[in-house]
Amino acid sequence: MTTVELRNVSNKILHNVNIYVPSGCFYVLIGPNGAGKTTLLKTIAGLIEYTGTILFDGEPIDDLPPEKRCVGYMPQSIALFPHMTVEENIMFGPRVKGYSVSEARAIARELMDFLGISHLARKYPLKLSGGEKKKVALARALAVNPKVLLLDEPFTGIQYDQKVEIALMLKKLSVKYKKTIILVTHDIDEALGLGESFGVIKNGRILYTGSRGEFIESIDNLLEYINAFECIISKRLTEDLVYMDCNGLQLLAPLENKAITKKARILIPADKIYVAATPAWHGMNTFKAKIIAVKKIFGNIVEVKVIINNNTYTLKLTRSILLKPGNEVYIKIPIRYLHVETT
Incomplete structure (x- = not known):
């Protein structure tokens, strides 16, 4: 297992980046599109020039190609070789490093078995689904037995069930192979589902790096597109489904963390709160609201003050022509996008 440290790393996109990732840690760097996440991974990989110092296990690697x-x-982008089979794609890295064909094939077959893609060995990338391509790309990245695994938005472009499957594989992978993993994403679901330690990046600058608890505590200040509500459990419906009272707003929410008994923080991305002019939805977590004020805060995200059941709330929402002061709208907060975290 390997520690990773960036000291005052800068280039055209990054500005004095300082990060420390403990050995064997699953570190998630989250930020909006265009924040510099991909550039940071490419910089660690040595694919982009930079100033400053990058260290693995305390040793500088700046002079290494x-x-x-x-x-x-x-x-x-995954970037699989279209003219090679799945097995050949995975064997490519070990072969370049000097392994024999039989050695490279043994590595590929072990990884294919672990990731459940042995049946795809003779297929070509054009015949694979999005989720299958992701697994092959992951196997290829692991085939060179890296000290550090860098994952750039690994869930982009695949279905929800495939996301869940690959997320579970990544968790197993971090335990089985004891790799230090750095994953970048803009998605809070992915970040909270996988991360042990967190960083936040915006405009090429690190705004935060540290523990999960501190990240949760300050997340709404760090990420403009995340809503955070302070809540208490008002009623337990089942073992993992509860009503949360968020300053008078009653939200039905999933409760995966059984350690939460009373107080909690509910997190939901701005783009996962839906707004309509008419009551387009029925059921739980649907509210009639009157808009008081609208303020742009970042990109297409606006801060909206609304009145719901005679109480005033501030929501971060995706910009819409419906969001004008004085308008009455209907708001839907889907259960599946709610994250309940300890405070």
Whole structure:
């Protein structure tokens, strides 16, 4: 297992980045699109020039070319070789490093078995689904036995059930192979589902790096597109489904963390709160609201003050022509996008 440290790392996109990732940690760097997440991974991999120092286990790697850095990099674009089979794609890295054909094949088959893709060995990338391509790309990144695994938005472009499957594989992978993993994403679901330690990046600058608890506590200040509500459990419906009282707003929410008994924080991304001019939805977590004020805060995210059941709330929402002071709208907060975290 390997520690990763960036000291005052800068280039055209990054500005004095300082990060420390403990050995064997699953570190998640989260930030909006265009924040510099991909650039940071490419910088660690040695694919982009930089100033400053990058250290693995306390030793600088700045003078090492990409192929000598012992890094496994899974780009967002996946970039599988179309003329090679799945097995050949996975064997490519070990062969470049000097392994024999039989040795490289043994590595590929072990990884294919672990990731459940042995049946795809003779297929070509064009015949694979999005989720299958992600697994092959992951196997290829692991095949070189990297000290550090870099994952760039690994869940982009795949269905929800495939996201869940690959997320579970990543958790198993971090335990089985004891790799230090750095994953970048803009998605709070992915971040909270996988991360042990967290960083927040915006405009090429690190705004936060540290523990999960501190990240949860300050998340709404760090990420403009995340809503955070202070709540208490008002009623337990089942073992993992509860009503949360969020300053008078009653939300039905999932409760995966059984350690939560009373107080909690509910997190939901701005783009997962739906707004309509008419009552387009029925059921739980649907509210009639009157808009008091609207203020742009970042990109297409606006801060909206609304009155619901005679109480005033501030919500972060995706910009919409419906969001004008004086308008009455209907708001839907889907249960599946709610995260309940300890405070």
